[in-house]
Amino acid sequence: MVTNGEHLAAKFFDRGDVFDPDCPTRLILDRIGDKWTVLALLLLSKGPLRFTELRDGIGRVAPKVLTQTLRRLERDGLISREVFAEVPPRVVYTLTPMGESLITPIRAVSDWAEEHVPAISAAQNSYDLDNA
Amino acid sequence: MVTNGEHLAAKFFDRGDVFDPDCPTRLILDRIGDKWTVLALLLLSKGPLRFTELRDGIGRVAPKVLTQTLRRLERDGLISREVFAEVPPRVVYTLTPMGESLITPIRAVSDWAEEHVPAISAAQNSYDLDNA
DNA sequence: CGCCGACAGTAACCATTGGTAACTGGCTAC
DNA sequence: GTAGCCAGTTACCAATGGTTACTGTCGGCG
Numbered sequence: 001m002v003t004n005g006e007h008l009a010a011k012f013f014d015r016g017d018v019f020d021p022d023c024p025t026r027l028i029l030d031r032i033g034d035k036w037t038v039l040a041l042l043l044l045s046k047g048p049l050r051f052t053e054l055r056d057g058i059g060r061v062a063p064k065v066l067t068q069t070l071r072r073l074e075r076d077g078l079i080s081r082e083v084f085a086e087v088p089p090r091v092v093y094t095l096t097p098m099g100e101s102l103i104t105p106i107r108a109v110s111d112w113a114e115e116h117v118p119a120i121s122a123a124q125n126s127y128d129l130d131n132a
Numbered sequence: 133m134v135t136n137g138e139h140l141a142a143k144f145f146d147r148g149d150v151f152d153p154d155c156p157t158r159l160i161l162d163r164i165g166d167k168w169t170v171l172a173l174l175l176l177s178k179g180p181l182r183f184t185e186l187r188d189g190i191g192r193v194a195p196k197v198l199t200q201t202l203r204r205l206e207r208d209g210l211i212s213r214e215v216f217a218e219v220p221p222r223v224v225y226t227l228t229p230m231g232e233s234l235i236t237p238i239r240a241v242s243d244w245a246e247e248h249v250p251a252i253s254a255a256q257n258s259y260d261l262d263n264a
Numbered sequence: 265c266g267c268c269g270a271c272a273g274t275a276a277c278c279a280t281t282g283g284t285a286a287c288t289g290g291c292t293a294c
Numbered sequence: 295g296t297a298g299c300c301a302g303t304t305a306c307c308a309a310t311g312g313t314t315a316c317t318g319t320c321g322g323c324g
Binding site for chain 1: 298299300301302303304
């Protein structure tokens, strides 16, 4: 009988351990799911960019938050950060090969999202009507 | 010359508007990126589940938070919620066709995450060493 | 008869995080 | 000499996520 999580996970997915609460995969999924991470990576997928280019390309992101996002991505080895000792300062962000390998999956998700905007809006409207 | 976000977006991506800050696509991406959403959807991809089955399958998720997640998914039309007037109560969650269409993209992402756990851990360690 | 437990959640509360507005520092162009 | 550029940082606040405890209904057990 399947009554607990371990059984469920074992039954349905033995190819990985996303469903183990102590698995680091969760942390990575969280990172990828981050609000700005996906946007930043997609922007960088076409070539290196500077801080302000990313900032403007994303739009309405506070510099502090963008810095956090980029630092995390750098720490995870998905982007590299190159500082030029010039004035005004220049910092260029580039996807690493690992970062590039993530582009295909996340583009699939973002494409899906774009495609389904109307359907989801419709679903939300009818849900809100029913629960008025 | 490409110096601002509008130009960047126009140059690189004319197939969508993820890069328009006012685009609803962002909201959807946020939803998909939610910590528990992906786990819940992947669990449901193998068949309908009850509340506690989801709860146990995910592990360490507070009921309140799971409820929020499931309500949002229901509102977005990705899952359906069926209540049986029994005692003890029974509530079954099922993927809608639209929900099913999201499985392939998010599985791609979660597969990527599982594959790259070691590489990312390594990157983090060396980053932390360099910035000790 | 009275109590316990199962299920699917709420309610009240607290901690962490995300986000905003304002400021830094070095240099250069006006 | 002062205003502005870039790439941030600091101090602060609101919102969100998370934890613990509780609810309601009924069947089964003692």
